Amino acid sequence: MSVQAWTFLFVAISFxxxxxxxxxxxxxxxxxxxVAGRGVPAIANGMATAAxxxxxxxxxxxxxxxxxxGYTGGMYLMGWTGGYVLLALLLAPYLRxxxxxxxxxxxxxxxxxxxxxMVAVVCAIxxxxxxxxxxxxxxxxxxxxxxxVDITVGVVIGMAIVFVYATLGGMKGITWTQVAQYWxxxxxxxxxxxxxxxxxTGHAVPQIGMGSSLLxxxxxxxxxxxxxxxxxxxxxxxQPFTGAWSRGNVFCVTLALMAGTAxxxxxxxxxxxxxxxxxxxxxxxxxxxxxxxxxxxxxxTAAFARYYMIDSLHGKTAAELPDWFHNWRRTGLILxxxxxxxxLSYTGDGDAERxxxxxxxxxxxxxxxxxxxxxxxxxRWLDSSGANxxxxxEVLRARGLSGPDQDIIVLxxxxxxxxxxxxxxxxAAGGLAAALSTASGLxxxxxxxxxxDFYFRIVNPAATEAQRLVLGRVVIxxxxxxxxxxxxxxxxxxxxxxxxxxxxxAASFFxxxxxxxxxxxxxxxxxxxxxxxxxxxxxxxxxxxxYAGMPSWCFDIGPQGxxxxxxxxxxxxxxxxxxxxxxxxRAVREMIESIHEPEGAxxxxxxxxxxxx
Amino acid sequence: MREAPDTTTVDMRDPRVVEAIDRYWRxxxxxxxxxxxxxxxxxxxxxxxxxxxLNRFQLGGFPLGFWFAQQGSILVFLVLILVYxxxxxxxxxxxxxxxxxxxxxxxxxxxx
Numbered sequence: 001m002s003v004q005a006w007t008f009l010f011v012a013i014s015f016x017x018x019x020x021x022x023x024x025x026x027x028x029x030x031x032x033x034x035v036a037g038r039g040v041p042a043i044a045n046g047m048a049t050a051a052x053x054x055x056x057x058x059x060x061x062x063x064x065x066x067x068x069x070g071y072t073g074g075m076y077l078m079g080w081t082g083g084y085v086l087l088a089l090l091l092a093p094y095l096r097x098x099x100x101x102x103x104x105x106x107x108x109x110x111x112x113x114x115x116x117x118m119v120a121v122v123c124a125i126x127x128x129x130x131x132x133x134x135x136x137x138x139x140x141x142x143x144x145x146x147x148x149v150d151i152t153v154g155v156v157i158g159m160a161i162v163f164v165y166a167t168l169g170g171m172k173g174i175t176w177t178q179v180a181q182y183w184x185x186x187x188x189x190x191x192x193x194x195x196x197x198x199x200x201t202g203h204a205v206p207q208i209g210m211g212s213s214l215l216x217x218x219x220x221x222x223x224x225x226x227x228x229x230x231x232x233x234x235x236x237x238x239q240p241f242t243g244a245w246s247r248g249n250v251f252c253v254t255l256a257l258m259a260g261t262a263x264x265x266x267x268x269x270x271x272x273x274x275x276x277x278x279x280x281x282x283x284x285x286x287x288x289x290x291x292x293x294x295x296x297x298x299x300x301t302a303a304f305a306r307y308y309m310i311d312s313l314h315g316k317t318a319a320e321l322p323d324w325f326h327n328w329r330r331t332g333l334i335l336x337x338x339x340x341x342x343x344l345s346y347t348g349d350g351d352a353e354r355x356x357x358x359x360x361x362x363x364x365x366x367x368x369x370x371x372x373x374x375x376x377x378x379x380r381w382l383d384s385s386g387a388n389x390x391x392x393x394e395v396l397r398a399r400g401l402s403g404p405d406q407d408i409i410v411l412x413x414x415x416x417x418x419x420x421x422x423x424x425x426x427x428a429a430g431g432l433a434a435a436l437s438t439a440s441g442l443x444x445x446x447x448x449x450x451x452x453d454f455y456f457r458i459v460n461p462a463a464t465e466a467q468r469l470v471l472g473r474v475v476i477x478x479x480x481x482x483x484x485x486x487x488x489x490x491x492x493x494x495x496x497x498x499x500x501x502x503x504x505x506a507a508s509f510f511x512x513x514x515x516x517x518x519x520x521x522x523x524x525x526x527x528x529x530x531x532x533x534x535x536x537x538x539x540x541x542x543x544x545x546x547y548a549g550m551p552s553w554c555f556d557i558g559p560q561g562x563x564x565x566x567x568x569x570x571x572x573x574x575x576x577x578x579x580x581x582x583x584x585x586r587a588v589r590e591m592i593e594s595i596h597e598p599e600g601a602x603x604x605x606x607x608x609x610x611x612x613x
Numbered sequence: 614m615r616e617a618p619d620t621t622t623v624d625m626r627d628p629r630v631v632e633a634i635d636r637y638w639r640x641x642x643x644x645x646x647x648x649x650x651x652x653x654x655x656x657x658x659x660x661x662x663x664x665x666x667l668n669r670f671q672l673g674g675f676p677l678g679f680w681f682a683q684q685g686s687i688l689v690f691l692v693l694i695l696v697y698x699x700x701x702x703x704x705x706x707x708x709x710x711x712x713x714x715x716x717x718x719x720x721x722x723x724x725x
Binding site for chain 1: 634637638641645648649652656657660661662664665668672673674675676678679680682683684686687688690691693694695697698701702705708709712
């Protein structure tokens with residue numbers, strides 16, 4: 001069977017399973033729709049959280065980023081897992097005890113303010129749409145590369161599937177579908193990694209293989225990579241704090257990603273879906289266990305892919321280049337613009353001479369016609385020995401498009417290692433599972449923000465159960481369509497905006513929720529002032545440095561890490577103002593006491609006692 | 614499910630109950646702070662701040678700082694959450710029993 005036939009088979013089977021689960025877990029009340037009737041076992045919730053969390057970015061891009069960044073890539077690994085410690089220790093059990101539906105619910109009730117609720121709603125919607133756009137791009141890439149269908153058709157198919165199970169089953173349908181999607185994506189990630197590890201090092205466990213010697217020449221893999229990087233002018237693979245990544249910058253990005261992870265609404269809401277406070281703690285453990293299966297493997301995949309990438313490309317002639325290179329060249333994720341000697345040169349930007357010698361590029365956001373123009377001009381430049389046309393290498397380097405696209409690493413590694421067709425096809429199904437599971441969780445946050453937090457809690461508190469359910473379904477339907485459009489017409493700023501989402505979550509939600517849980521003294525005005533200070537500082541810094549070319553004036557911290565400073569600012573403003581304003585009302589203080597304590601007739605128990613379905 | 618003696622009749626103004634809840638909260642915070650210190654040392658310390666120093670040492674085929682950044686910190690995080698769940702769920706049980714005992718009229722110190 002061909003790779004494409006295998007891909008069709010896997011994608012069709014997995015989509016069929018998702019639809020079947022959706023039909024089996026359809027719901028008819030708001031509790032089922034928003035929090036799956038709070039009847040999800042901790043271990044299943046852990047799998048669903050893992051699938052919800054591991055997006056197209058984790059599955060497709062993260063190993064690629066690590067492969068490109070080496071040591072520095074570890075900040076994504078530490079940030080996106082370390083956040084779970086904060087989540088498990090500081091937030092999950094208390095929010096479960098609080099026992100409502102959403103993050104704006106907690107902010108609004110704790111700070112007794114619909115203005116605070118509104119700020120939280122707007123942040124939740126912004127973060128979610130930012131994220132969804134990235135997922136849809138992932139769906140498009142997988143469909144266009146593996147099934148050779150148009151990106152638009154691919155996105156429409158993906159959206160149709162999410163539409164069915166999200167509107168039918170709400171959180172319940174999404175949760176059980178995510179459990180299935182977790183297994184699809186983790187199998188798709190582990191199988192190639194194990195196969196490659198065995199092939200390169202003779203060890204079947206990738207985490208051990210990464211620290212072992214290559215079968216080909218007996219040199220330890222990481223030592224080999226450091227050697228190749230030094231020869232070709234790339235920053236060291238294992239040594240920290242090279243180039244723009246100073247100690248302070250890596251620290252801030254790691255911290256911002258950690259706090260951002262703990263503040264992301266689609267992750268927090270998962271801890272509302274379990275039965276008890278103790279189940280919330282266990283489900284945080286299961287979630288990180290399932291996540292770490294992928295996160296511990298990704299750096300190994302990254303190192304293997306880095307080796308293959310350099311080994312199979314550098315110094316080769318067109319005839320010697322492997323098949324995967326030609327396959328992926330068509331997608332624009334990797335390009336070769338020769339200097340006329342007929343041999344590919346893949347070098348880093350360690351010094352100006354090596355940077356000029358590099359011949360490997362990516363298309364980035366350039367359109368197909370622009371790329372063809374550049375390649376044609378480059379060919380003319382070569383043919384005329386520099387008299388006519390333009391050196392395409394200089395054009396692309398000036399646009400910051402040196403080196404292959406990071407998404408190629410996971411997608412093409414099975415081909416680099418010449419693995420069987422069905423393994424390559426599995427990666428396609430896994431990429432789709434990762435993108436769809438995250439998209440559906442985010443769509444539910446958007447739906448609950450509008451239908452529950454905005455409509456029911458602010459506009460019309462007298463709305464009936466049936467009205468709220470209809471509105472929830474309509475909003476999720478609309479959100480699917482908007483997300484689909486974002487996937488078909490991707491805004492060019494998506495990748496920068498994701499940093500924005502984390503920075504914003506770290507600078508707004510995280511301090512407000514933590515202080516809301518642990519302080520009985522912080523009241524509305526200081527918390528609002530803190531949130532606004534955090535959001536305004538972080539947003540203006542990111543927008544300023546990404547769009548307006550503002551220098552990184554704050555201790556040289558880049559836009560990705562500034563959320564850590566915004567978070568500190570939020571905490572500082574809130575705590576400094578708190579003593580000057582009256583303490584929260586008696587009702588709020590009692591609510592805080594009740595969430596500190598796992599026993600007693602708090603709101604969670606009342607909801608627990610309510611009849612289900 | 615564990616056996617659940619009824620604690621809904623516990624009088625929240627009873628000084629023994631207030632004291633029990635205070636004690637529970639102090640223990641909870643102590644466990645949390647201790648685990649967060651480990652979190653900061655393993656993740657932000659070994660993984661980032663001291664990574665270059667640790668890289669002078671080798672662990673198997675890995676420079677140690679690099680290993681912490683890409684493997685070790687994640688393993689530590691996982692153990693931290695496991696320990697937290699075990700300790701806190703046990704603390705919850707003790708607290709539950711304590712409250713149930715107060716509710717049933719027995720003196721909290723009358724049994725071991």
